[in-house]
Amino acid sequence: MNDEMSAFSIIKSVASRGLADQIKHEGDRVDGRGILICGKCGEPRQMFKSFPNPTKEDPQHRSTIKVVVMCRCERDEGVCQRVWQDSGYPGGKPYGQQIFNRDL
Numbered sequence: 001m002n003d004e005m006s007a008f009s010i011i012k013s014v015a016s017r018g019l020a021d022q023i024k025h026e027g028d029r030v031d032g033r034g035i036l037i038c039g040k041c042g043e044p045r046q047m048f049k050s051f052p053n054p055t056k057e058d059p060q061h062r063s064t065i066k067v068v069v070m071c072r073c074e075r076d077e078g079v080c081q082r083v084w085q086d087s088g089y090p091g092g093k094p095y096g097q098q099i100f101n102r103d104l
């Protein structure tokens with residue numbers, strides 16, 4: 001049986017690509033567990049999540065991997081986020097400024 005392309009291996013490769021592509025914001029920091037914390041809102045931008053990873057010996061086995069999640073400002077900003085990154089200004093600018101930039 002070929003189990004190289006298990007659901008878990010696909011999740012894992014997608015998750016690691018997401019981490020590799022994640023753009024760090026000015027002021028972001030990494031906590032003691034290696035999780036990236038947003039420098040603006042203080043919410044985690046990554047988390048450890050457990051996924052089913054069954055083996056022959058243990059069909060209920062789960063493995064924990066790090067995945068990208070959206071912090072509060074990313075959720076709030078949505079489409080504005082790319083503009084914010086492109087403009088490259090430090091975190092802490094007023095939210096309204098980001099809206100304004102998008103409309104330019």
Ligand SMILES: [Zn+2]
Binds near residue numbers: 038043072073
């Ligand atoms: Zn944030």
